[in-house]
Amino acid sequence: MLQRRNVALKEVPASDWLDAALKAAVEERASDIHLEPFKSGEIGVRFRIDGMLADVDLSPVPPSETLMARIKILANLNTTETRNPQDGHFEIPGAEHQALDVRVSFVPTIYGEAAVLRLLNRQGLLMEFPELGFTSEQLGLIEELVRRPNGMIFTTGPSGSGKTTVLYALLRRLNEKTRSILTLEDPVEYQLEGIRQTQVSSGSGLTFAAGLRSFLRQDPDIIMVGEIRDEETAEIASRAALTGHLVLSTLHANSGVGVIVRLTEMGVGRATLASSLAAVISRRLIRTICESCKEQYDAPAVLKERLSVKAEAGQNFWRGRGCRECNQSGYRGRTGIHEILNFDGALKSLILEEHSYNALVEKIHRDHGVKTLREDGLDKVYQGLTTLDEILRVTEDDDAAPSSHHRS
Numbered sequence: 061m062l063q064r065r066n067v068a069l070k071e072v073p074a075s076d077w078l079d080a081a082l083k084a085a086v087e088e089r090a091s092d093i094h095l096e097p098f099k100s101g102e103i104g105v106r107f108r109i110d111g112m113l114a115d116v117d118l119s120p121v122p123p124s125e126t127l128m129a130r131i132k133i134l135a136n137l138n139t140t141e142t143r144n145p146q147d148g149h150f151e152i153p154g155a156e157h158q159a160l161d162v163r164v165s166f167v168p169t170i171y172g173e174a175a176v177l178r179l180l181n182r183q184g185l186l187m188e189f190p191e192l193g194f195t196s197e198q199l200g201l202i203e204e205l206v207r208r209p210n211g212m213i214f215t216t217g218p219s220g221s222g223k224t225t226v227l228y229a230l231l232r233r234l235n236e237k238t239r240s241i242l243t244l245e246d247p248v249e250y251q252l253e254g255i256r257q258t259q260v261s262s263g264s265g266l267t268f269a270a271g272l273r274s275f276l277r278q279d280p281d282i283i284m285v286g287e288i289r290d291e292e293t294a295e296i297a298s299r300a301a302l303t304g305h306l307v308l309s310t311l312h313a314n315s316g317v318g319v320i321v322r323l324t325e326m327g328v329g330r331a332t333l334a335s336s337l338a339a340v341i342s343r344r345l346i347r348t349i350c351e352s353c354k355e356q357y358d359a360p361a362v363l364k365e366r367l368s369v370k371a372e373a374g375q376n377f378w379r380g381r382g383c384r385e386c387n388q389s390g391y392r393g394r395t396g397i398h399e400i401l402n403f404d405g406a407l408k409s410l411i412l413e414e415h416s417y418n419a420l421v422e423k424i425h426r427d428h429g430v431k432t433l434r435e436d437g438l439d440k441v442y443q444g445l446t447t448l449d450e451i452l453r454v455t456e457d458d459d460a461a462p463s464s465h466h467r468s
Contacts, residue, residue: 072122073122074123074129077118077121077127078130078134082152082179084107084118085179089393092176094107094113094174095127096169096174097169097173099171101124101171101172103121105117110389110391110392110394111345124172128173131166131175134164135149136148137164142172144168145165145167146165147163148163149161149162159182161179162177163178164178182249186228186250187225188229189233192229192396193395193396193440195439198398198436202233202341205339206234208306209306210301210303210305210306211306212298212301212308212336213230213306213338213340214310214337214339214341215227215308215309215341216310216313218344224249226341228249228250231252231255231308232252235252235254239281240256240278241255241256242257242283243283243284244285245258245260245284246259246287256278258271260286267293268286269290269292269296272285272293272300275300276296276303276305281305281306282306282307283300284308284309285297285308286309286310287310288326290326294323295328297309298323301336301337302332302336306338313342315342315433316399316401317417317421319337320337321417330411330412334403334411337408339400339401340401342399342433343396344396344433344437344454344455345396345397345454346395346450346451347391347393347394347446347450348392348393348395348446349378349379349390349391350383350386350391350392353381353390354379354380354381354444355379357377357379359448363449367434367452369448375442377448379447379449395445395446397437397440397455398433399433399436401424406428433454434451437451437454
């Protein structure tokens with residue numbers, strides 16, 4: 061259990077307890093607060109830190125009814141509704157551009173309502189590519205991509221992996237007075253000067269598809285669509301890319317090849333896709349080793365074998381021993397690992413050839429030498445930034461991982 065340091069919570073009203081819990085979460089670098097009801101009527105509290113959940117002792121927690129009602133009031137939700145899910149958000153004021161946006165989700169359970177509070181620091185969206193974990197080689201590829209006059213550039217990865225942060229980094233890199241840039245977001249995460257940003261509203265009929273269709277009449281050079289969710293949006297986005305626009309978006313897929321599969325399933329023809337798809341940036345977050353307890357160790361042979369790591373003279377592996385600074389986890393902080401598919405002539409031809417998923421993966425990574433997420437992660441292992449266990453955890457279900465790894 062994560063024990064809070066230098067914080068003593070006494071019997072306090074729900075509003076004061078929530079303020080203290082939010083402050084504690086920020087201090088511990090938590091991305092989410094989970095409030096979970098037990099059979100006894102008590103509420104358990106967990107923080108998600110560096111992607112992993114940990115129990116937190118913030119007792120005594122106020123009664124469920126009063127605590128949930130307080131959160132709903134802040135999020136402008138119906139306090140009497142307890143049998144159906146509800147979603148909302150509220151803001152914690154701060155210095156200019158430092159406000160914390162709290163996204164709230166309620167669901168009914170057999171023991172009462174459960175709530176998850178996601179903490180979003182808007183300033184954290186404004187990170188540069190080197191801060192996001194991109195290598196010098198990958199930065200070179202990105203420089204090629206931002207010079208593209210048209211085409212679709214996608215970011216993909218699990219929820220919370222920073223897809224939107226990458227899109228914002230691309231937008232800031234592309235933002236020049238000679239260009240007209242429009243964004244369609246759900247919601248607008250951060251206001252970018254010089255860029256026209258629109259928030260979708262399904263209630264008023266402003267969907268991604270409807271907004272994108274209207275954008276094309278606004279003489280844009282660059283369009284950012286928060287997410288491609290349906291066939292209509294995919295069709296309009298690909299058509300926009302074919303008619304001279306650069307389109308940025310996210311798509312839920314496991315890898316770059318997964319994006320190709322998803323778009324074809326959405327009805328985008330292979331010829332259209334080959335002509336319009338410019339690049340896919342796949343991203344995952346990995347935990348980095350705690351510098352306060354970092355130590356060298358002999359990685360187990362079975363782990364090296366599972367990751368197809370070839371033994372090399374002088375090769376060292378590192379891990380965190382576990383200390384107070386990292387709450388005994390051995391990790392503190394996260395960085396990104398990436399796979400960038402730059403669809404030049406060679407890769408475009410593969411789309412037209414209608415290969416199976418596995419065959420396409422093999423050809424892209426073996427025949428064309430594109431570095432996979434796992435390979436990028438293993439490079440960070442060799443640099444002493446993370447562990448083999450962490451790379452296995454994050455990429456274990458990655459179908460794009462090749463059968464062998466070659467160090468670059």
